[in-house]
Amino acid sequence: MELKQVAVLGGGPGGLFAARLLKLHQPGCRVVVYERSEPERTFGFGVGLQTATQHNLRRADPELLDAILARALPHEMSMSIGDETVAMPIRDLIAIGRGTLLEVLRDQAVRAGVELRYGQQVSAGDVLADLVIAADGVNSATRESRADQFGATIDWHNSLYLWCGADFALHRALFRPETTEHGAFVAHAYPYAPDRSTFLIETDAETWSRAGFDRSGEQVVSGGNDEVALDYLSQTFAGTLRGRRLIGNQTRWLRFRTVRCERWHAGNVVLLGDAAATAHYSIGSGTKLAMETAIALVAALDDADDLATALSSFDAARRPAVEHLQAVATRSMLWWDDFPNRLHLPLEQLLLGYMTRAGKVSLDGFADTAPAVLRRGLAQYAGVAESEVPSANLTDWVLSRPLFSGARSWPTRTVQAGALAGAGLAVVDATRSWEEALSAFEASEKKRWEGDLVGARISSDHRALAAAALASGRVDLIEIDE
Ligand SMILES: Cc1cc2nc3c(=O)[nH]c(=O)nc-3n(C[C@H](O)[C@H](O)[C@H](O)COP(=O)(O)OP(=O)(O)OC[C@H]3O[C@@H](n4cnc5c(N)ncnc54)[C@H](O)[C@@H]3O)c2cc1C
Known part of the structure; x- marks a missing residue:
């Protein structure tokens, strides 16, 4: 479909990128971005952009990705406890200052022919346009003013x-x-x-x-x-800061909010970015969500014959990925909440738990990224020399390790069907969806901290999740429902 006039509320990453992409796809459309702040004034510091996001940006807008990469800084990861530090190479991990990212996006939007109006606070009802894209951030007044139409809910995190x-x-x-x-x-x-x-x-x-x-x-x-x-x-953090002082930028303690909406569109208004859905920052994905959703919106506008169809198909097509990412982010957020309780673990085993915390990365996936760290973490789990850890079939190997606990022992971590019931252990049910399985492992880990031995019943398609949970000290024994 062809649009004549589009108004974008908010000049954050979501709004600016949606405006540029739309203008590139529909050069005849007038696209205006309204941003209430001045261009150089924004909150926050650097944001990370993962490999998958870079691939998606490369496909949608290679020129923009090149401009971002030219200003971004690649880095490795590490974890450090006391005097010990373990580094972990992760391919193509980059970060860029939020201000710099916005500068690049502004420049690219102007090159595409987008009009930018800074210092203008505007509401959806103020503008005449075929389509209003409300990318007005986590506090979105657009979402709040039509909360019942969007079916918005907000979960406040306690930390x-x-x-x-x-x-x-x-x-x-x-x-x-x-x-x-x-x-x-x-x-x-x-x-x-x-x-x-x-x-x-x-x-x-x-x-x-x-x-x-x-x-x-x-x-x-x-x-x-x-x-x-x-x-x-x-x-x-004086040691890490090398004696320097932390600097602020509108910095105050905040609680993270997970925003969810049953619908992202109402009439000719569509929510985008943090206004529509947020994902906890510990998976570094808010900017990713906003920019990838902009790609999906522009594709839906290209494909449909009318606005109502375009917005409905955008919502339907994009929603599963967004909801999945939010679920992963929630798991990650909960893992970090309990992080101080895991400081007794050896560092590599702790990193193994970090990488597999949200169920997105399996042990085999981790082996592709940082094999040396994984090998040491698995050796720590099994109490064996690193040379005894195989380089393939890690799930089977982890599930087949013996368990010794005081006077009790099991020849493998996988017990026969029905065996957990009579074993006198705490038992959790991890047989349903991956999300519920991760919740069950979270519950079992808490029981382990109280000194219990814990078994989990899983379905056979959760073997990889169970192996990661065993290896990172979240559960002791597994019974597989065939
Ligand atoms: C602590 C923290 C760390 C993060 N780290 C990462 C990370 O590493 N990687 C990552 O991908 N994401 C990260 N994020 C998330 C990321 O910052 C946001 O998800 C992202 O900025 C969302 O973009 P947006 O365009 O939807 O909204 P915003 O960036 O919030 O932009 C909204 C804009 O709308 C403007 N506005 C609001 N109302 C109006 C109005 N009525 N009229 C005109 N303008 C208006 C605001 O001034 C603002 O500029 C982090 C977030 C937090 C809180």
């Missing part, structure tokens, strides 16, 4: 995060916990420019209030930083 930065580039991305007199803080940090790193610091609600951040947050003026938190955490 808190502080998005701050440092004025030097870390050697590689780093996960680092630090335990203070108030409790644990965990930094997810990564370099995104030659002189900049993102520091995303998380804590639980109890630690946060014990440290007095409920009170310090109340003193922060609009657009300012929680300087008390920045000072305290600069001390806490």
Whole structure:
């Protein structure tokens, strides 16, 4: 279908990219982006863009991806506990400053012929257009004003995060916990420019209030930083920060919100990006979601004969991928909530748990990325020398290891059907969907922390998930429902 006039509310990554792509596909259409802030003013620090996102951008808009890559910084990953650090190469992982990404997107949008109006706060009812794309962020006034039409729900996460930065580039991305007199803080940090790193610091609600951040947050003026938190955490992470102070950019403690909508369109208005759906930052996918959804929207507009059909088919086609990603992100978020409880694990085994935490990466998938780390982690799980860990059929190998627990022992981790019932163990049911299976392993891991031995009943298509759960210390024994 051909559109004559499109208004985009919001000049974030979602809005700017949707505007550019639409203009490239429909050169005769007038596309105007309204952004309430000034161009150089934005929140946050660097954002990561994963390999799969880069592939999708390459297919949809190679010129844009090249412009992003020219300004982005590649990095490896690592985890560090106490004095020990383990590095993990992950192919093509890059990060870019949010401000730089927006600069690139602005430039590319203008090149395509998009009109940009900065300093203009606009609502969907204010603009005359065939289509209004509301990419107005997680606080979307468009979504709120028509909440019943969109069927919007918001889940508030209990833990808190502080998005701050440092004025030097870390050697590689780093996960680092630090335990203070108030409790644990965990930094997810990564370099995104030659002189900049993102520091995303998380804590639980109890630690946060014990440290007095409920009170310090109340003193922060609009657009300012929680300087008390920045000072305290600069001390806490002094080693990682090489003695420098954390820097803020509208930085205050926040709770993550998972936004879901039953419908993304109402009349000629369509929600896009964080306005429509958010995914926890620990899988680094919010920008990805917004930009990939823009690709799907423009494709649906190309394919359909009228707007109503285009928006319905966009919603139907894109929804499964978005909901799956949100489910993965939720699993990841819950794994990070419990992270301080796992610090007794050897570092490679902990990394194995990190990589497989959300059920997206199997042990074999991890073997492709970082075989040396995986081999050591599996040796730690099985209590054997690294040379005894095979290089293939990892799932079978993990499931067939023996278990010794006090006076009790099992020749393999996989027991016969029905055997768990009489074994006097705590048992969880992991027989249903992968999401429920991951929930069951999460419950079993909590029981293990209380000292229980735990068995899980699984269906045969969850063998790989079960092997990852065994190897990362989430469960002890497996019974397979054939
Ligand atoms: C701590 C943290 C870390 C993150 N790290 C990553 C990461 O590593 N990788 C990743 O992919 N994503 C990451 N994200 C997510 C990412 O920042 C967002 O998902 C992404 O910015 C969403 O883009 P958007 O265009 O939908 O919304 P936004 O970027 O929020 O843009 C919305 C824009 O709309 C404007 N606006 C709002 N209302 C109006 C109005 N009425 N009129 C005009 N303009 C308006 C706002 O000023 C804003 O500029 C992270 C998020 C957080 C919180």
